[in-house]
Amino acid sequence: MKVRMNVLKHAIAPVALAALMAGCGGPGGPQEKNVWIPVSDGDTYYYLDKKGDVVTPEVAVKETSVFYDDYAVVRVDGRSGYLGRDGKLAIPAEYLRATRFSEGLAFVRKEDKPPIQAIDKAGEVVFTFPNEVSDARRFSEGLAAFEMGYKWGYVDRIGKVVIEPAYAKAGDFSNGLAFTNKGYVDKNGAPAFEADLDTGGPFSAKGYAVVSTYDRRGVQYGVINRKGEYVIAASDIYANILADGDEFIVYENDGDHYLAGRINEAGKPSVDFDYEDIKPFGGSKYAGARPEFDDAFGIIDLKGQIIVEPQFAQFVSSFKGGMAVVRNGYRSGDGMKIINEKGETLMDLEYPATVSEDFITGGRYDSIF
Secondary structure, eight states: OEEEESOGGGTOOHHHHHHIIIIIOOOOOSSOSSOEEEEESSSSEEEEETTSEEEEOSSOOSEEOOOBTTEEEEEETTEEEEEETTSSEEEEEEESEEOOOBTTBEEEESBSBSOOEEEOTTSOEEEEOOTTEEEEBOOBTTBEEEEETTEEEEEOTTSOEEEEEEESOBOOOBTTBEEETTEEEOTTSOBSSOOOOSEEOOOOTTSEEEEEEEETTEEEEEEEETTSOEEEEEETTEEEEEEETTEEEEEEEOSSSEEEEEEOTTSOEEEEEEEEEEOOOTTSSEEEEEETTOSSEEEEETTOOEEEEEEESEEOSOOBTTEEEEESSSSTTSOEEEEETTSOEEEEEOTTOEEOHHHHTOOTTSBOO
């Protein structure tokens, strides 16, 4: 592993670096508290940590996830393996496909055909799916969804089928429930409640989930509790509702255009509808937001107060581990910056340098396909 601090080649601003090392980084995102941002110079990836240190792997990494359970999925010489935080391959790159680690397990496949296997962090096989299983998703609350014969079911951590394949689609478990095409089910596969829903998101720690229905008026977004009761009624007033921790970012139609705010399950705003766009806080105390009638993003706190004036053309990611990615312009070829929660530049990225898509959107390595 090579660790380089304040390397001129990567244009880490000394003032910003000092501030970050002094502890101005906020809490981590939903995946990991110790966040490293995977950065590509256009050819291979290295990592930026919250202290501003650049960590270079000992192997040439062509693709990478962020770190989950202290391992990152990496692509080396056309195969996938797992990188440890020491910059070395913890599990050899010998797989054609691989998911991220979750709850200490990951799914891998060595060839472009079954079987799919579950491995532990030592790279040992825990169980092997039958050849008929064509896909598998990461573990969540002790269960993982798998696809067999175009139907999804769930297995436990030793590979025992807990819920037989019977669903055209199946989500991850959260707060004891998972959304399927037949509605929410519990860990025995029993329906949690009766509801006619087209989509259903994960339940928050408080027990609320964003759902949608579709009729001749279009998509209707709302929020339900674990009994299936609406706490925020489905309505076409909402262009979208995004779960954000225990609250919700809502895009509301004011007649001329959409405005964004942040509300709790009772519909009370914590961030007023003064913005045209708000990025999820995702566990941070700060978020990127674009005020109404403004062309640029600034940074707001949990009360909706602007703490960094609008100056960023695009907010590419939410804050994770006290860091976010912004773009200098409106074209895909325009350069990007990694900033801290004070809006200070940690690293300038000139095209073709970029950041791993998994840091920006997440979910890239949740399933085999």
